[in-house]
Amino acid sequence: MRDSIKRIAQQFIVSHYPEADIAWVGGSAVYGNLTTESDIDLIIIDETETPRLECYHFLGWKIEAFIHTALSLEFEFQIARNTGMPTIIKMCAEGLLVEDKQGEGKKIQTEAKILYEQGPQRWDEDKINEVRYQITDFLSDFRCSEDFEESLFILNMLINRLTELILRADGYWVGEGKWAARSLKSYDKDMCNKLVKYTKIYMNTNDKTELISFIQSTLDNYGGEFFVGYKGFFL
Numbered sequence: 664m665r666d667s668i669k670r671i672a673q674q675f676i677v678s679h680y681p682e683a684d685i686a687w688v689g690g691s692a693v694y695g696n697l698t699t700e701s702d703i704d705l706i707i708i709d710e711t712e713t714p715r716l717e718c719y720h721f722l723g724w725k726i727e728a729f730i731h732t733a734l735s736l737e738f739e740f741q742i743a744r745n746t747g748m749p750t751i752i753k754m755c756a757e758g759l760l761v762e763d764k765q766g767e768g769k770k771i772q773t774e775a776k777i778l779y780e781q782g783p784q785r786w787d788e789d790k791i792n793e794v795r796y797q798i799t800d801f802l803s804d805f806r807c808s809e810d811f812e813e814s815l816f817i818l819n820m821l822i823n824r825l826t827e828l829i830l831r832a833d834g835y836w837v838g839e840g841k842w843a844a845r846s847l848k849s850y851d852k853d854m855c856n857k858l859v860k861y862t863k864i865y866m867n868t869n870d871k872t873e874l875i876s877f878i879q880s881t882l883d884n885y886g887g888e889f890f891v892g893y894k895g896f897f898l
Contacts, residue, residue, distance in 0.1 A: 683709040686762035689754025747783040749836040785834035795889040
């Protein structure tokens with residue numbers, strides 16, 4: 664499968680981006696865990712193009728093409744370190760290099776691997792306190808909510824912010840959707856399993872007790888709930 668994906672990627676580049684200097688295949692196609700809904704993720708360095716994401720159908724495949732110049736890719740690397748979202752860095756670091764006209768692709772890949780190993784910028788105390796306050800607010804809403812539908816949406820925000828706090832406070836990459844779950848599981852499998860366990864109990868019984876207790880005890884590792892004394896400044 665890996666070889667066939669490589670051939671499709673190379674054909675796509677010839678057809679749509681013949682001036683491309685460098686290209687990687689990233690995502691599920693590299694890791695061998697393709698599903699019926701999987702697409703082919705391509706990072707393409709083409710100095711003649713405007714940086715953008717563009718989506719295609721090509722030879723029966725959905726293709727997401729992340730078009731960059733060398734400068735815009737470097738900028739994306741810095742953004743990734745600030746946001747903690749390693750998507751582009753990870754794809755370049757672990758991706759399959761399918762085009763490298765000048766040999767610069769190998770250098771960029773080495774840089775991406777170093778950045779990925781370093782992890783994102785660790786949150787400072789102010790940022791941790793900001794997210795503690797947000798989690799405290801959501802947790803208060805979740806405790807008192809008697810509307811199951813509303814509670815689900817509140818819980819979604821709670822889980823996302825709690826996961827982000829756990830990972831970013833320790834200088835660890837985060838993710839969105841399935842990648843958030845994978846990141847937390849990679850960081851602390853036991854913690855991830857407990858979060859899933861207590862969420863399932865709540866979903867099946869509508870009993871929030873154990874889930875709330877777990878969120879509180881986890882938040883305690885970062886200073887606990889934070890309301891009185893919090894100051895947030897408007898930009």
